[in-house]
Amino acid sequence: METRESKTRSGLVALTLGVVLSLTLVGCSGGGDPESSDANDSASPTETGEGEPDEGQVDDNDGPQTLAQVTGERDITLTVTRAVREEGGFLTVEGTIRNGGGSGWSDAAWAGQEQELASNSFSMAGASLTAKSEGKKYLILRDTSGRCLCTRFDLNIAAGETVDWFAQFPAPAPETSQVDLQIGKLPPATFEIR
DSSP states (O other), X not given: OOOHHHHHHHHHHHHHHHHHHXXXXXXXXXXXXXXXXXXXXXXXXXXXXXXXXXXXXXXXXXXXXOSEEEEETTTXXXXXXXXXXXXXXXXXEEEEEEXXXXXXXXXXXXXXXXXXXXXXXXXXXXXXXXXXXXXXXXXXXXXXXXXXXXXXXXXXXXXTOEEEEEEEEEOOOTTXXXXXXXXXXXXXEEEEXX
């Protein structure tokens, strides 16, 4: 006959396993609470400073590095500082955007041409990754309400301002080590992934 103490212990174990399983399923679903993606908007990778390392150079202190950098579209410079495969089969890419022009800049076309992503406005929603070795193009991940798993910017980026960004994509094949990031009218930014 089970004692009251062993019943309580069994119940706690079952409850703990249920919570862990639920969190695992939510984490692997790629969806989640739309409100939680707002927290991702404010996620800010460390800014790159003066004297950035050469493209592809690795810092000993695991700080930001420049994996790729492109300039175009009214002196807008996009820098990729991090590209990491994450558990769950997705790739997180981070970096900065600098407005080198003389006035504020925004481009609603950065939300992409897909109707589902139109509500993301000025954001990284229109970004895509091309893995030439696979012959595949990967589009931005989104939650069940069509909100991108990426940075949504304010109304504009002020002249001289540098802002952080992130974007999440399905992970390319494990053997793929190089991809091109494309957004808006900027030239493709080619970089290595690990």
